[in-house]
Amino acid sequence: VDEFDLIDRLIAPLATAPGAQGLGNDGATIAPGPGCELVITKDMMAEDVHFLADDPPDLIARKLLRVNLSDLAAMGARPLGYLLGLSSDGRRDETWFRAFCKGLQQDQEQFDVSLLGGDTIASPKGVLTLSLTAFGEVPVGHSLSRSAVQPDDLVAVTGTIGDAALGLRAIRGELAELDESKRMFLSDRYRLPQPRTVLGPALVGLAHAALDVSDGLIADAGHLASRSRLAVNLDWTRIPLSDAGRTALNRDSGLKSVVLGGGDDYELLFTFAPANLDQVEAVAFECGVTVTVIGTCAIGAGAHVFAPDGQEIGLQEDGWRHKS
């Protein structure tokens, strides 16, 4: 009971939206703005799978929120709020929960969202398991979809690719040949994704299809291809890499499969008509997000990555399965 009261006390100040009703009712209320509908998404995270027991609690909280905000962005939705589910094994103290809630508060301010409600349960035989449902709004019927790729579309991606998967290796003690600042950069990219919450909504009406890169670039390009029944062809040399990522790759070309197959980047992968290229670049500039055209779509099937010599690059390992 003490732990519940503690969590309640720490969580209450996060419920800033009127619809949260001070967390005093059986549920919350939410309505999309005029001409809009809601986009809803739910991602779970469990200890020892999605985070480790000694990870900083504020980063666990912020990653949980951000992976959901990234799903909203991929659908073109502006974030509004979220419900939090927390199943506790009772092995954490007040300091831990205080840091966890501080992380949520920090990101609530950054992304202008409010806690709306949720549930806390005790599960002594389980592990800490988190569930978050995020709510956003998008003009009715205009949410971005994986199945709306058009033949001849250009394919673009935000930010840089592969950092998160390389960061996970750095956290595990690999990539020791990189200097510490590069390893830190990569591990931060794994621990704290940057959901493209401003660009996503700005792509509504401009992009044809979109998703966020959570399963890995090849796997996610494959989702676009299979859902749209077209081929997505990417140029290896155009895939944007960070300095740290490029350095790692220069030292070990075998990491190519990590870059192409690793997940958790939470960048947007989207397609649009070539005629809209200038506008896409202008919108990306306004949003302060780097966008790189990395390929084209065509009649056909599957996602393919080509080397400069025109040879297709095969993946040495599959992107890990990671639902999002």
Added chain:
Amino acid sequence: VDEFDLIDRLIAPLATAPGAQGLGNDGATIAPGPGCELVITKDMMAEDVHFLADDPPDLIARKLLRVNLSDLAAMGARPLGYLLGLSSDGRRDETWFRAFCKGLQQDQEQFDVSLLGGDTIASPKGVLTLSLTAFGEVPVGHSLSRSAVQPDDLVAVTGTIGDAALGLRAIRGELAELDESKRMFLSDRYRLPQPRTVLGPALVGLAHAALDVSDGLIADAGHLASRSRLAVNLDWTRIPLSDAGRTALNRDSGLKSVVLGGGDDYELLFTFAPANLDQVEAVAFECGVTVTVIGTCAIGAGAHVFAPDGQEIGLQEDGWRHKS
């Protein structure tokens, strides 16, 4: 991976609403009807806390959905759909998941809701942990609240009270003095709540305040009292009991505290102006739900239960804490 594919395959047919987008995108879309807003609620359930490993999987699924639908009903919202989160420890086979999904399907038909999306994760060191977010609609600004009790309101409750808590005792092998049919009735009431999804929305504009009885009658009446800053006074003799509940109580008057303090009934407890009594009874009749007036509200504080001699009945044990 096999388990994920299995779950995906079994869950896919449940996503019947267009907004679920065939579970093919990063999220789903939902919009309240004209003049309405959404009510959202999230309840979690974990093995060994809210259900046991050998409980029938279809009943686990249906209870998970129904406790959430009950929250919607308590807010006066008509149910629309839900997101499902499932954290699996990998110890269940296809038969189990098939039965689980069949339970969901059965209740989807009964309550006219659709799966909209969700997330499945593997958590080998955890226990099966379920999270469900339910969505309903209510006329804008008219959701029922715990804080809207008026002095002189009548207090009413649906169905019968105490069955679930007695049922949990029956499941644990207690109440052996009851015949098997009564023990079965009570344990069914624990395992499969009957959310008042038709009456709840019908009470909008008619009831002042409402919640569902999940923490126990006294505790939940206390929630109405504290949130509304009034007193809620109940007559013990008017509290509706089932035949089985009355029989158990006649044999052991000590079970009174179980009836008053035990939770999980998922009946609606609501208040309304005395002038509306006839209309409340007519609406309840139309909805096929028994409604019993069990008390009155007044200037004051707290929830109180009185015996026929006017003495207040104290609880011998607290209602267990059970977030909902």
